[in-house]
Amino acid sequence: MKDAWIKPRANFMKCNIDASFCHTHNMVGIGILIRDDRGHFVQAKTIQVTPLLQVQEGKAKGLLHAMNWVIELGMVNVVFELDDETG
Template sequence: MTVDHCPLSLVAFVRWFLWKSRNVLIFQGSCDNAIEVWHLAARSNAEFKDVNSLPSRHLSSFQVSPWQSPPADFIKVNCDASFDHITNKAGLAAIFRDSNGEVVGGSTMLVSSFSVVTAEALACRLGFVAAFRQGWKKITLESNNEGVISRLLKHEFSCWEYAFVEDDILSFSYLFDVCSFSFVRRSSNGAADWLTKNTRNRSCPRDWVLSIPPELASLL
Protein backbone atom coordinates (compact mmCIF):
# COMPACT_ATOMS: atom_id res chain seq x y z
CA MET A 1 0.00 0.00 0.00
CA THR A 2 1.41 3.38 -0.97
CA VAL A 3 0.95 6.48 1.14
CA ASP A 4 -1.27 7.97 -1.60
CA HIS A 5 -3.76 5.15 -1.10
CA CYS A 6 -3.67 5.12 2.73
CA PRO A 7 -6.53 6.32 4.93
CA LEU A 8 -6.14 9.99 5.82
CA SER A 9 -5.59 9.21 9.51
CA LEU A 10 -2.76 6.80 8.65
CA VAL A 11 -1.10 9.40 6.40
CA ALA A 12 -1.21 11.86 9.30
CA PHE A 13 0.41 9.36 11.65
CA VAL A 14 3.11 8.49 9.09
CA ARG A 15 3.97 12.18 8.69
CA TRP A 16 4.00 12.65 12.48
CA PHE A 17 6.40 9.78 13.13
CA LEU A 18 8.61 10.80 10.20
CA TRP A 19 8.84 14.27 11.75
CA LYS A 20 9.70 12.79 15.15
CA SER A 21 12.37 10.54 13.60
CA ARG A 22 13.83 13.54 11.78
CA ASN A 23 14.11 15.48 15.06
CA VAL A 24 15.68 12.52 16.87
CA LEU A 25 18.23 12.19 14.05
CA ILE A 26 19.10 15.90 14.18
CA PHE A 27 19.30 16.27 17.96
CA GLN A 28 20.33 12.78 19.12
CA GLY A 29 22.14 11.35 16.10
CA SER A 30 19.98 8.24 15.81
CA CYS A 31 16.85 7.39 13.86
CA ASP A 32 14.28 4.60 13.46
CA ASN A 33 14.37 2.78 10.15
CA ALA A 34 11.52 3.09 7.67
CA ILE A 35 9.89 -0.18 8.71
CA GLU A 36 9.81 0.85 12.39
CA VAL A 37 8.29 4.22 11.47
CA TRP A 38 5.61 2.49 9.40
CA HIS A 39 4.78 0.05 12.22
CA LEU A 40 4.50 2.87 14.73
CA ALA A 41 2.18 4.79 12.42
CA ALA A 42 0.06 1.73 11.63
CA ARG A 43 -0.27 0.86 15.32
CA SER A 44 -1.30 4.40 16.26
CA ASN A 45 -3.79 4.47 13.40
CA ALA A 46 -5.31 1.19 14.59
CA GLU A 47 -5.72 2.63 18.09
CA PHE A 48 -7.31 5.77 16.62
CA LYS A 49 -9.82 3.72 14.61
CA ASP A 50 -10.50 1.49 17.62
CA VAL A 51 -11.49 4.45 19.77
CA ASN A 52 -13.56 6.14 17.07
CA SER A 53 -15.41 2.94 16.14
CA LEU A 54 -16.97 2.69 19.60
CA PRO A 55 -20.69 3.44 19.91
CA SER A 56 -21.52 7.08 20.58
CA ARG A 57 -23.55 6.13 23.63
CA HIS A 58 -21.66 5.47 26.86
CA LEU A 59 -21.63 2.19 28.72
CA SER A 60 -24.37 1.72 31.27
CA SER A 61 -21.79 2.07 34.04
CA PHE A 62 -20.59 5.47 32.78
CA GLN A 63 -20.09 8.11 35.47
CA VAL A 64 -19.87 11.87 35.02
CA SER A 65 -19.55 12.74 38.70
CA PRO A 66 -16.40 12.59 40.83
CA TRP A 67 -15.23 9.29 42.27
CA GLN A 68 -18.04 7.35 43.94
CA SER A 69 -17.74 4.84 46.77
CA PRO A 70 -18.43 1.16 46.04
CA PRO A 71 -21.12 -0.79 47.94
CA ALA A 72 -20.35 -2.08 51.42
CA ASP A 73 -17.83 -4.98 51.50
CA PHE A 74 -16.70 -4.16 47.95
CA ILE A 75 -13.28 -2.82 46.94
CA LYS A 76 -13.05 -0.36 44.07
CA VAL A 77 -9.95 -0.67 41.89
CA ASN A 78 -9.09 2.41 39.83
CA CYS A 79 -6.54 1.73 37.09
CA ASP A 80 -4.67 3.95 34.66
CA ALA A 81 -1.54 4.13 32.53
CA SER A 82 0.73 6.92 31.31
CA PHE A 83 2.62 6.06 28.10
CA ASP A 84 5.68 7.71 26.54
CA HIS A 85 5.68 7.21 22.76
CA ILE A 86 9.40 8.05 22.49
CA THR A 87 10.77 5.62 25.08
CA ASN A 88 7.86 3.12 24.99
CA LYS A 89 7.88 3.23 28.79
CA ALA A 90 4.62 3.27 30.70
CA GLY A 91 3.72 4.02 34.29
CA LEU A 92 0.96 1.73 35.55
CA ALA A 93 -1.14 2.26 38.64
CA ALA A 94 -3.96 0.63 40.55
CA ILE A 95 -5.38 2.20 43.68
CA PHE A 96 -7.83 0.39 45.99
CA ARG A 97 -10.48 2.09 48.11
CA ASP A 98 -13.26 0.74 50.27
CA SER A 99 -16.88 1.84 50.72
CA ASN A 100 -15.72 4.63 53.05
CA GLY A 101 -13.39 6.01 50.39
CA GLU A 102 -10.32 4.98 52.39
CA VAL A 103 -7.21 3.87 50.50
CA VAL A 104 -6.64 0.24 51.49
CA GLY A 105 -3.93 -0.69 49.02
CA GLY A 106 -2.38 -0.05 45.67
CA SER A 107 0.29 -0.99 43.20
CA THR A 108 2.45 0.89 40.69
CA MET A 109 4.88 -0.33 38.07
CA LEU A 110 7.13 1.01 35.32
CA VAL A 111 7.11 -1.23 32.24
CA SER A 112 7.89 -1.30 28.52
CA SER A 113 4.81 -1.38 26.31
CA PHE A 114 3.86 -1.71 22.65
CA SER A 115 1.31 1.12 22.79
CA VAL A 116 -0.90 3.22 25.05
CA VAL A 117 -3.78 0.73 24.67
CA THR A 118 -1.52 -2.14 25.73
CA ALA A 119 -0.38 -0.07 28.70
CA GLU A 120 -3.99 0.60 29.74
CA ALA A 121 -4.74 -3.13 29.57
CA LEU A 122 -1.60 -3.91 31.59
CA ALA A 123 -2.77 -1.45 34.25
CA CYS A 124 -6.07 -3.29 34.57
CA ARG A 125 -4.27 -6.60 34.85
CA LEU A 126 -2.00 -5.12 37.52
CA GLY A 127 -5.11 -4.14 39.46
CA PHE A 128 -6.58 -7.63 39.29
CA VAL A 129 -3.35 -9.36 40.26
CA ALA A 130 -2.83 -7.06 43.25
CA ALA A 131 -6.48 -7.41 44.35
CA PHE A 132 -6.26 -11.20 44.16
CA ARG A 133 -3.08 -11.23 46.24
CA GLN A 134 -4.84 -9.13 48.88
CA GLY A 135 -7.55 -11.79 49.11
CA TRP A 136 -10.49 -9.53 48.27
CA LYS A 137 -13.52 -11.34 46.85
CA LYS A 138 -15.81 -8.52 45.69
CA ILE A 139 -14.30 -5.87 43.47
CA THR A 140 -15.33 -3.33 40.89
CA LEU A 141 -12.69 -2.12 38.46
CA GLU A 142 -12.71 1.31 36.82
CA SER A 143 -10.62 2.61 33.93
CA ASN A 144 -10.85 5.75 31.82
CA ASN A 145 -9.96 3.78 28.67
CA GLU A 146 -13.33 3.07 27.05
CA GLY A 147 -11.88 0.71 24.46
CA VAL A 148 -10.38 -1.69 27.01
CA ILE A 149 -13.54 -1.73 29.15
CA SER A 150 -15.79 -2.19 26.12
CA ARG A 151 -13.80 -5.20 24.90
CA LEU A 152 -13.76 -6.76 28.37
CA LEU A 153 -17.52 -6.42 28.65
CA LYS A 154 -18.10 -7.85 25.18
CA HIS A 155 -15.30 -10.45 25.34
CA GLU A 156 -14.14 -9.19 21.94
CA PHE A 157 -10.38 -8.94 21.44
CA SER A 158 -9.08 -7.92 18.02
CA CYS A 159 -5.45 -6.76 18.20
CA TRP A 160 -2.76 -9.31 19.09
CA GLU A 161 -0.70 -6.67 20.91
CA TYR A 162 -3.15 -6.41 23.80
CA ALA A 163 -5.59 -9.30 23.24
CA PHE A 164 -3.52 -11.67 25.39
CA VAL A 165 -3.44 -9.12 28.22
CA GLU A 166 -7.21 -8.60 28.13
CA ASP A 167 -7.72 -12.36 28.03
CA ASP A 168 -5.59 -12.60 31.19
CA ILE A 169 -7.81 -9.98 32.84
CA LEU A 170 -10.93 -12.03 32.15
CA SER A 171 -9.22 -15.14 33.51
CA PHE A 172 -8.41 -13.32 36.74
CA SER A 173 -11.97 -11.98 36.99
CA TYR A 174 -13.28 -15.51 37.48
CA LEU A 175 -11.20 -15.84 40.65
CA PHE A 176 -13.44 -13.33 42.48
CA ASP A 177 -16.91 -13.96 43.89
CA VAL A 178 -18.19 -10.73 42.34
CA CYS A 179 -16.38 -8.66 39.73
CA SER A 180 -17.43 -5.80 37.43
CA PHE A 181 -15.83 -3.44 34.88
CA SER A 182 -16.72 0.21 34.48
CA PHE A 183 -15.63 3.06 32.23
CA VAL A 184 -15.22 6.47 33.89
CA ARG A 185 -14.08 9.91 32.80
CA ARG A 186 -10.51 10.87 33.61
CA SER A 187 -11.95 13.41 36.08
CA SER A 188 -13.26 10.44 38.09
CA ASN A 189 -9.88 8.72 37.90
CA GLY A 190 -7.62 11.54 39.06
CA ALA A 191 -5.76 9.63 41.76
CA ALA A 192 -4.76 6.80 39.44
CA ASP A 193 -3.80 9.33 36.77
CA TRP A 194 -1.50 11.15 39.22
CA LEU A 195 0.13 7.88 40.23
CA THR A 196 0.80 6.79 36.64
CA LYS A 197 2.45 10.06 35.62
CA ASN A 198 4.67 10.13 38.68
CA THR A 199 5.53 6.46 38.28
CA ARG A 200 6.53 7.03 34.65
CA ASN A 201 8.68 10.00 35.76
CA ARG A 202 10.16 7.91 38.59
CA SER A 203 8.96 10.44 41.16
CA CYS A 204 6.25 8.42 42.89
CA PRO A 205 7.15 7.62 46.53
CA ARG A 206 7.42 3.87 47.15
CA ASP A 207 5.48 4.16 50.40
CA TRP A 208 2.63 6.22 48.92
CA VAL A 209 0.00 3.81 50.26
CA LEU A 210 1.19 4.19 53.85
CA SER A 211 2.11 7.85 53.62
CA ILE A 212 -0.09 9.48 50.98
CA PRO A 213 1.56 12.56 49.41
CA PRO A 214 -0.47 15.80 49.88
CA GLU A 215 -0.93 16.24 46.13
CA LEU A 216 -2.38 12.75 45.83
CA ALA A 217 -4.52 13.23 48.95
CA SER A 218 -6.13 16.26 47.33
CA LEU A 219 -7.37 14.03 44.52
CA LEU A 220 -8.98 11.40 46.77
Protein backbone atom coordinates in the same frame (compact mmCIF):
# COMPACT_ATOMS: atom_id res chain seq x y z
CA MET B 1 -12.79 17.87 33.95
CA LYS B 2 -12.65 14.33 35.33
CA ASP B 3 -15.75 12.80 36.84
CA ALA B 4 -15.90 12.51 40.62
CA TRP B 5 -14.99 9.16 42.15
CA ILE B 6 -18.10 7.06 42.71
CA LYS B 7 -17.98 4.70 45.65
CA PRO B 8 -18.83 1.02 45.26
CA ARG B 9 -21.74 -0.53 47.11
CA ALA B 10 -21.37 -1.53 50.77
CA ASN B 11 -18.77 -4.20 51.57
CA PHE B 12 -17.03 -3.79 48.22
CA MET B 13 -13.64 -2.30 47.36
CA LYS B 14 -12.94 -0.25 44.27
CA CYS B 15 -9.71 -0.63 42.34
CA ASN B 16 -8.92 2.26 40.01
CA ILE B 17 -6.30 1.76 37.31
CA ASP B 18 -4.64 4.37 35.13
CA ALA B 19 -1.76 4.32 32.69
CA SER B 20 0.67 6.92 31.38
CA PHE B 21 2.76 6.57 28.25
CA CYS B 22 6.35 7.80 27.90
CA HIS B 23 7.81 7.73 24.40
CA THR B 24 11.16 9.08 25.65
CA HIS B 25 11.76 6.10 27.96
CA ASN B 26 9.82 3.57 25.86
CA MET B 27 7.59 2.56 28.79
CA VAL B 28 4.13 2.54 30.25
CA GLY B 29 3.55 3.65 33.84
CA ILE B 30 0.64 1.96 35.61
CA GLY B 31 -0.97 3.22 38.79
CA ILE B 32 -3.33 1.07 40.85
CA LEU B 33 -5.34 2.39 43.82
CA ILE B 34 -7.72 0.43 46.05
CA ARG B 35 -10.26 2.19 48.27
CA ASP B 36 -13.04 0.87 50.48
CA ASP B 37 -16.74 1.66 50.17
CA ARG B 38 -16.27 4.86 52.18
CA GLY B 39 -13.50 6.08 49.90
CA HIS B 40 -10.70 5.37 52.38
CA PHE B 41 -7.29 4.39 51.06
CA VAL B 42 -6.50 0.66 51.34
CA GLN B 43 -3.52 -0.10 49.05
CA ALA B 44 -1.67 1.42 46.09
CA LYS B 45 0.93 0.20 43.64
CA THR B 46 2.83 1.49 40.64
CA ILE B 47 4.42 -0.53 37.86
CA GLN B 48 6.60 0.31 34.87
CA VAL B 49 6.18 -1.83 31.77
CA THR B 50 8.44 -1.90 28.71
CA PRO B 51 8.29 -1.59 25.81
CA LEU B 52 5.83 1.23 25.15
CA LEU B 53 2.39 -0.09 24.20
CA GLN B 54 -0.59 1.38 22.40
CA VAL B 55 -3.06 3.10 24.76
CA GLN B 56 -5.67 0.33 24.85
CA GLU B 57 -2.99 -2.35 25.26
CA GLY B 58 -1.38 -0.39 28.10
CA LYS B 59 -4.69 -0.03 29.90
CA ALA B 60 -5.44 -3.73 29.42
CA LYS B 61 -1.99 -4.58 30.84
CA GLY B 62 -2.79 -2.35 33.82
CA LEU B 63 -6.08 -4.13 34.41
CA LEU B 64 -4.36 -7.51 34.21
CA HIS B 65 -1.74 -6.44 36.78
CA ALA B 66 -4.48 -5.06 39.04
CA MET B 67 -6.54 -8.26 38.90
CA ASN B 68 -3.50 -10.43 39.66
CA TRP B 69 -2.49 -8.15 42.55
CA VAL B 70 -5.99 -8.24 44.09
CA ILE B 71 -5.92 -12.04 43.88
CA GLU B 72 -2.46 -12.10 45.55
CA LEU B 73 -3.82 -9.88 48.33
CA GLY B 74 -6.72 -12.33 48.85
CA MET B 75 -9.33 -9.62 48.32
CA VAL B 76 -12.87 -10.40 47.24
CA ASN B 77 -15.77 -8.14 46.25
CA VAL B 78 -13.61 -5.77 44.22
CA VAL B 79 -14.90 -3.54 41.45
CA PHE B 80 -12.30 -2.55 38.82
CA GLU B 81 -12.44 0.79 37.04
CA LEU B 82 -10.34 2.36 34.29
CA ASP B 83 -10.74 5.89 33.02
CA ASP B 84 -12.52 6.24 29.70
CA GLU B 85 -9.98 8.57 28.11
CA THR B 86 -8.30 7.17 25.03
CA GLY B 87 -4.92 8.78 25.38
